[in-house]
Amino acid sequence: MSEPTPQGPRPWSSYFNYFTEIEEHFQKARGTSLFLLSPLDWALIESWKNSGVPLEAVLRGIDIAFEKWRARRSRTQMVNSLAFCSQAVMVEAQRMADAGTGGRQESTREDEQPFAPEALRSFIEGNAAAIRATGVADFEAVASSLDQVLGELADLSKDPENLEERLTVLEQKLIALARTQQSDQQALELRERLAAQIGPYRSKMTAPQIAMLEAQFLERALLETAGLPRLSLFYMA
DSSP: OOOOOOOOOOOHHHHTTHHHHHHHHHHHHHTOTTOOOOHHHHHHHHHHHHHTOOHHHHHHHHHHHHHHHHHSSOOOSOOOOGGGGHHHHHHHHHHHHHHTOOSOOOOSSTTOOSSOHHHHHHHHHHHHHHHHHTOOGGGHHHHHHHHHHHHTHHHHTTOHHHHHHHHHHHHHHHHHHHHHHOOHHHHHHHHHHHHHHHGGGGGGSOHHHHHHHHHHHHHHHHHHHHTOOOOSGGGOO
16 A cells, blocks of 8 residues: 655645645545535544644545555445544554654744735624624623734734634633533433434544544534534634
């Protein structure tokens, strides 16, 4: 089995495009550009991102998993979830860690900015408006904090790491507030959905991976149910 050809350093824009690049790569490897990732798949990508799994490790893992699948004599079932590639991805991530490679590549230009200030402003303003559109008073504090971020955007747009950290903190606060609005029945239904989707892939993941995936799935589903946006810059793409 030949290994995928390594790619060169990725700029900030590709780093923040983590989700889209993985989605497109999986679709290409599967050979069906119209295939849509499931909520479980998106939660898995988020768990990789939050664990610091390099984008390159994910892309290589997808390629290797599909190479093994195509090498089988019998392929009666299609690959219908990114979870099929999870073992290969983690193997590649460990291989890159052992070799001392991978991770985010720093920009070669100190003044390089991954997003235009206008795009950032539109994204943050849209999120603040979406939060207020829910009509839930408890969420107003987060919307007001986004207004404050907008006021500092001229400086923050030059420091994407700091901006991302600010937005991530606000997103976690929003998730905590949304959880207080969730009924017991809603929480039960989300866990039943999770159990049904993750069941076939449990054997392919370790207990810590499953725990992180479950947490990411429930957080994503919680926000979607409440009609709340994701605040991280990773969702601009």
